[in-house]
Amino acid sequence: MEDSFTLTLSGTSSVLEAGYFPPIELSPYKNYALGLIELLTFNSIPNVDTDHNKLYVGDEVITIPTGSYEIEDIENYVHSALTDKSIVIQIKPNNNTLCSEIKCKRDVDFRPNDSIGRLLSFTQGVLKANKLHTSDVPVAILKVNALRVECNVTTGAYINERKVHTIHEFFPVVPPGYKIIEVPSHVIYLPIATKTIDHLQLRIVDQDGDLVNFQGEVITIRLHVRSMR
Structure with missing residues (x-):
């Protein structure tokens, strides 16, 4: 050899x-x-896959396709996918704290195992409507x-x-x-x-x-x- x-x-x-x-x-x-x-x-x-690609907003369930997303991309897709256009939802990064922030006119439920909440660094179950919520820890958007x-x-x-x-x-x-x-x-x-x-x-x-x-x-x-x- x-x-x-x-x-x-x-x-x-x-x-x-x-x-x-x-x-x-x-x-x-x-x-x-x-x-x-x-x-x-x-x-x-991808940082979003079938293990955690759902956003539960009020009575709607948004399924985000497998892919690589920044927080702004997730917000844009959710806006386009909502059938009830009266629902206003904001999903933003806080560049000072490195946390993510969510405010919505409906409750957002992060309790299901396939929820995207973990990617956004939220551990609490239900985010109440019309209130600004900040993630518990800084976001690690890349898996x-x-x-x-x-x-x-x-x-x-x-x-x-x-x-x-x-x-x-x-x-x-x-x-x-x-x-x-x-x-x-x-x-x-x-x-x-x-x-x-x-x-x-x-x-x-x-x-x-x-x-x-x-x-x-x-x-x-x-x-x-x-x-x-």
């Missing part, structure tokens, strides 16, 4: 897999390491704070006290809808824990270890394997 080679995996899921037959046999007399050298996809990560790429054949990484398979971590610097081109200026190589690679799996997860939803966009990841002298 060569001392240096690349592996490329591509697909439309946050879990990329490849089976190798015959298996990739690494020299038993050398130690090998693996690093991520390129990740390509589009920033289609994803970090993207982590995990590889099943590597070792040597830890998150706090927990051993993990993370080979690269970053946060996309482009807005939603733009292409993510992640090419590390300094590749971190982690040891490969096996001498035979017959199955390779890469997982893209967030800071909580949950798979990231790229909404079917193509993801391409290129890896570099090299022997360690």
Whole structure:
């Protein structure tokens, strides 16, 4: 086996897999390491999805489509979706406190589990009509704070006290809808824990270890394997 080679995996899921037959046999007399050298996809990560995309206003239930929204976008969509146009609702960010503020002519119910209240950082159940309500804590409008790429054949990484398979971590610097081109200026190589690679799996997860939803966009990841002298 060569001392240096690349592996490329591509697909439309946050879990990329490849089976190798015959298996990739690494020299038993050398130690090998693996690093991520390129990740390509589009920033289609939603902060509103089917888990929490409902706004209960009076007798109406507004379903917000899966996507990436700022607070102003949520307000605009709610205005357009309300069938009772006499309902006036304001959903605004407070740029000083970083909290969100809501005022509505009808009660707003954040009790259902699929309510968008959690995204807006409200924990109380029902917001009474005709009163300005401020979220309990500053809004974290982005669900994803970090993207982590995990590889099943590597070792040597830890998150706090927990051993993990993370080979690269970053946060996309482009807005939603733009292409993510992640090419590390300094590749971190982690040891490969096996001498035979017959199955390779890469997982893209967030800071909580949950798979990231790229909404079917193509993801391409290129890896570099090299022997360690």
